Amino acid sequence: xxxxxQRINGNxxxxxxxxxxxxxxxxxxxxxxxxxxxxxxxxxxxxxxxxEARYPEVGISFSGKAFMTSAVxxxxxxxxxxxxxxxxxxxxxxxxxxxPPERILLHGSNKSRAELEMALEAGVGRVGLDHLREVDLxxxxxxxxxxxxxxxxxxxxxxxxxxxxxxxxxxxxxxxGFAIVGGAEKEAVAKELGAPNLRLCGIHCHIGSQILDLEPxxxxxxxxxxxxxxxxxxxxxxxxxxxxxxGLGVRYLPEDDPxxxxxxxxxxxxxxxxxxxxxxxxxxxxxxxxGRSLVGxxxxxxxxxxxxxxxxxxxxxxxxxxxxxxxxxxxxxxxxYDAIVANKAGEPRERSxxxxxxxxxxxxxxxxxxxxxxxxGDILAVQTTGAYNYSMASNYNRLPRPAVVLVADGGADLIxxxxxxxxxxxxxxxxxxxxxxxxxxxxxx
Ligand code: LLP
Numbered sequence: 001x002x003x004x005x006q007r008i009n010g011n012x013x014x015x016x017x018x019x020x021x022x023x024x025x026x027x028x029x030x031x032x033x034x035x036x037x038x039x040x041x042x043x044x045x046x047x048x049x050x051x052e053a054r055y056p057e058v059g060i061s062f063s064g065k066a067f068m069t070s071a072v073x074x075x076x077x078x079x080x081x082x083x084x085x086x087x088x089x090x091x092x093x094x095x096x097x098x099x100p101p102e103r104i105l106l107h108g109s110n111k112s113r114a115e116l117e118m119a120l121e122a123g124v125g126r127v128g129l130d131h132l133r134e135v136d137l138x139x140x141x142x143x144x145x146x147x148x149x150x151x152x153x154x155x156x157x158x159x160x161x162x163x164x165x166x167x168x169x170x171x172x173x174x175x176x177g178f179a180i181v182g183g184a185e186k187e188a189v190a191k192e193l194g195a196p197n198l199r200l201c202g203i204h205c206h207i208g209s210q211i212l213d214l215e216p217x218x219x220x221x222x223x224x225x226x227x228x229x230x231x232x233x234x235x236x237x238x239x240x241x242x243x244x245x246x247g248l249g250v251r252y253l254p255e256d257d258p259x260x261x262x263x264x265x266x267x268x269x270x271x272x273x274x275x276x277x278x279x280x281x282x283x284x285x286x287x288x289x290x291g292r293s294l295v296g297x298x299x300x301x302x303x304x305x306x307x308x309x310x311x312x313x314x315x316x317x318x319x320x321x322x323x324x325x326x327x328x329x330x331x332x333x334x335x336x337y338d339a340i341v342a343n344k345a346g347e348p349r350e351r352s353x354x355x356x357x358x359x360x361x362x363x364x365x366x367x368x369x370x371x372x373x374x375x376x377g378d379i380l381a382v383q384t385t386g387a388y389n390y391s392m393a394s395n396y397n398r399l400p401r402p403a404v405v406l407v408a409d410g411g412a413d414l415i416x417x418x419x420x421x422x423x424x425x426x427x428x429x430x431x432x433x434x435x436x437x438x439x440x441x442x443x444x445x
Contacts, residue, residue, distance in 0.1 A: 001251065001253070001254040002037075002300055003039065003235040003251065003297045003298075003383060004042075004227075004297060005017050005018065005038050005039055005040065006300075007231055008176075009091035010150055010343045011341055012117055012345060012346035012347070013342055014342040016034055016036050016407055017034075017036050017302060017407025017408045017409065017410070017411075018080075018407070018410030019407045019409070019410060019411070019412050021034070021078055021342040022108075022319060022342055022379050024302060024400070024412055025342070025379045025407060028405055028414065029403070029418060030302050030303050030321055030322070030379070030417070031302065031303050031321055031322035031326050031390075032404075032405060033202045033299060033300075033301055033314070033326075033385065033390050033402055033403070033404040033416075034301070034302060034405060034407055035072075035295075035296075035298055035386060035405070035415070036254065036281060036299070036300075036408075037055075037075065037203050037262050037406050037407060037408035038077060038201065038409075039297065039298040040086045040294065040295055040298035040386070041075060041078075041079055042065050043261075043293070043294050043295075043297070043298065043301070043307060044060075044062070044076060044080075044081055045346055047060055047293070048060050048079070048080060048081070048376075049114075050261040050262050050264070050265035051265045052432040054103060054265050054266060054268040054269040055272070055273075055283070057286065057287050058285070058288070058303065059082055059241075059288075060082065060152070060287075060288050060289075060290070061081060061082035061083045061084040061086045061105055061258075061283060061287065061288070062082075062083050062084065062087070062138075062289070062290070062294055063290060063291030063418060064090045064093070064294050065085075065086050065289070065388075065391060066092065066294070066296070066387040066388055067299065067386055067387055067391050068085075068093050068094075068391055069390070069404060069415055069416050070093060070415070071097075071298075071406060071413075071415035071416075072095060072415070073093060073099050076294075077097075077098075077099050077103070078099070081322075082096035082103040082105060083103060083104045084105045084107055085269055085291040086106070086107045087108055087115065088114060088115040088118050088177075091106060091115070091119065091122065091124070095122055100121040101123045101125070102443055103125055103129075103307050104122070104125055104126075105125060105128065106126070106127045106128065107128040107130075107154070107241075109130050109131075109175055109176055110131075111127075112387075113135055113273040114323050116137060116138050118149055120145055120149060124305040124328070125150065126151065126201065127150070127154075127267050128151070128152045128154050128204050129151050129152070129153055129154065129188070129192070130154045131178075131179075132188055135139075135188060138151070138190075139195040139222060141228035141257040142197035142198065143316065145199065148198070148199055149197065149198055149199070149333040150199050150201045151199065151200055151201065152156070152201060152202050152203060152204040152241065152243055153177075153178065153185070153192060153198055153200065153203050154178065154183050154203075155174065155177050155178045155205055155224070156174050156176055156179045156202055156205065156218050156380075157180065157205050157207065157223040158179065158294075159219045159220040159222055159223060168253065170291070170339065175204065177204075183400055186230075186231075186234065186235065187425060189231055189237065191360065193235065193237060196255060200237065201240050201343060202239050202240055202241025202242055202243060202285070202287070203224060203227065203228065203239055203243070204244060204245065205221045205224055205244060206246060206247060206289075207245065207247055209246065209247050209249075209291075210250070211248060212249040212257070212258050213259075214259050214263065214267045216436075217271075218267050218270075219266055221242075221267075221268050221272050221275070222274075222275050223270050224242055225242070225281065226275065227274055227382065228242065228279075228284065229275075231276050232279075233255070238281070238282070241284055241285045241286075241287055242272065242285070243287035243288070243289065244268060244286070244287070244288055244306075244401035245288070245289055245291075246289050246291050246292065248290060250292055250293055250297050250384060251384060252335065252336055252337055252338065253336055253386045258293075261293075266287075267280070269286065270290075272284075274339040286302070289385055290372065291388075292387035292388065293318075293370070295387050296386045296387035297383075297384050297386060299385045299390075300382060300384070300386075301322070301326060301381070301382045301385040301389065301402070302381050302382075303320035303321055303322050303366040303380045303382065304321050304377065304380075305318055305375065305377060305379070305380055306319045306321060306358070306376055307319040307376070308374055308375060308376060315353070315355070316351070316352075316354070316374075317354050318353045319356050319358055319372075320356070320365070321358055321359050322357055322402065323356065323357010324357050324359050324360065324361075324396060325357075325364075325393060325395060325396040325401070326393050326401065327382070327393075327397045328366060328392050328394065329362060329388060329389065329392070330363075330364060330366070336366070336367075337366050337382050337383060337384065337385070338382075338383045338384070338388050339355065339366055339369055339381060339382040340365075340380075340383070341374060341378050341380055341381075342379040342380065343379050344372045344373075348372060348374060349370040349385025351370070351371055351374075352369070352370060352371075352396075353368075353374060354367055354368065354369070355382075356370055358397075359396060359397050359399075360397060360400075365382065390416070395419075397426060398424050400418060400419035400421060401418070401426055402417055402418060403418035404416035
């Protein structure tokens, strides 16, 4: 499976953005996250175009949680997208990257006072509200500052999407948003409408992530418009904006077959239009906040192969120099990946191996990879790591987090430096009472 600008060059090596991945590994070290700028930009454009061609007023935000760095913010901003952030850290990154605050939308399922204050101070475009407590808190803070703030109300439409339970967010039994059962959401809307410093612009939902089927998106869109009709009928409120979240899946394996952006946009806009006609509602402005589908396939991770352990008749284990610290998704969600041996990209994939990380547990990255003969020193390129890899990386086993390079037209720019061993201890502090001399002999002597 070759994605975006990936190709096999004359040396039989994998290339991305016109750069030889073996050279990238040599130049920047491994593990290394690589982002294909042209493919990322093209997907942003295609996403916008698919919706703008079918619907009068559209606003697409990049969901920063998928892959947030300062350079990524610049790219999505240049492509005319807005930015969805879900914490003070993501908001800070966006602001420091110079992202126009009025194009930033703050989400988050338990926003702190400090985060809401930051959002007000910056003058963000929208704040998504998840809970009655947040309605009260934001009203209080906005009133204190003499500001009026545009808000979206997050609801859980109760649409079931077929994805891993940890990334399902649709259920009524969820910590996210107000369930459209039992009337709690109407109370929230009434409260927001009564809050003098909040302006309720619209309603929002997000039904889950890595969804490869269009039906749940159609259902959610219809339920949200039905809900908008209820708000008009019962509270006399017309919903101006409908934010349907993110969620379209991407190709992790060659057999994955996600719907095209056109099919997806057709389904969503068709459902909104159809339902609005049925209820006699004006078409709301349609917002979307994709993460994975914009950046997932544009990223790859390069590793260097270390130990190759052959258990005859059982399995061959190939260990790489990263693992669950740079990609926790296999361990967390049972996520599956494909990979190419970058320096042998043209060779037939006739063997079957398990790719493991270097952590002190069974951190299998790929349980069954078809590959040519793999030897220590080979470079392994794991595909589709653009979303929720860098953003979920940790320092488990005190591994420094990898660098990120942006590649395009044969050039590679570092957009996140590799952490150093000193970075690993930078925030450690040793209280005075733990300092002083060691005992003369330790247990290990
Ligand atoms: N909007 C909201 C409110 C969200 O909660 C999310 C994702 C998105 C947009 C973007 O969804 P996307 O288009 O990327 O599917 N760590 C998990 C994914 C968690 C997604 C959480 N919310 C993973 O690695 O699969």
